[in-house]
Amino acid sequence: MKVVYEAANLIDAHLVRHALEAEEIPVFLRGEQLLGGMGELPLFGVVAVCVPDVVFPQAQAIVTALPLTQGEAGEADDDLLQGHEGWMPA
Template identity: 55%
Template sequence: MRTVYQALNPIDAHLVKHALEDADIPAFVLGEHLVGGMGELPATGFVEVRVPDDWVEEAQALLKTLPLLNDAGESAEVDEDDEGWLPA
């Protein structure tokens, strides 16, 4: 299993997971139950989407087509004429 997406929150992770599953790529969300944990846990960065090793390339290719948030937390560029994926 390899991490293909570091999510901002569980909702973000599940949207990515469902997009992957719609493309017949098995995906799993890890760390969603750690949200709200206090003390030793970091504030963010523990919710991730993972796929089996054999599916990493396909998953990464699909993720590049999704309007995900970049590292600065800004919305990625979206082609308004594109009838494909819509932002959640």
């Protein structure tokens, strides 16, 4: 098994998992069970999406095509607030 994606959180890991499983690629989420034991402290790099070695190139192409990263933090928020000057979300 090779790691095809290091997830920032469980939601990202499951989004990648479902995209890969839709293409009939078997997926294993490493570290998913550890999230409940972390308590209030955030840990990074705990959840990884793993695939068999033989399908790694195909899986990597699928993950690369997914819109998981929006660039620098805040860029996506700036796009959403465009035209709403003076308005701040709660």
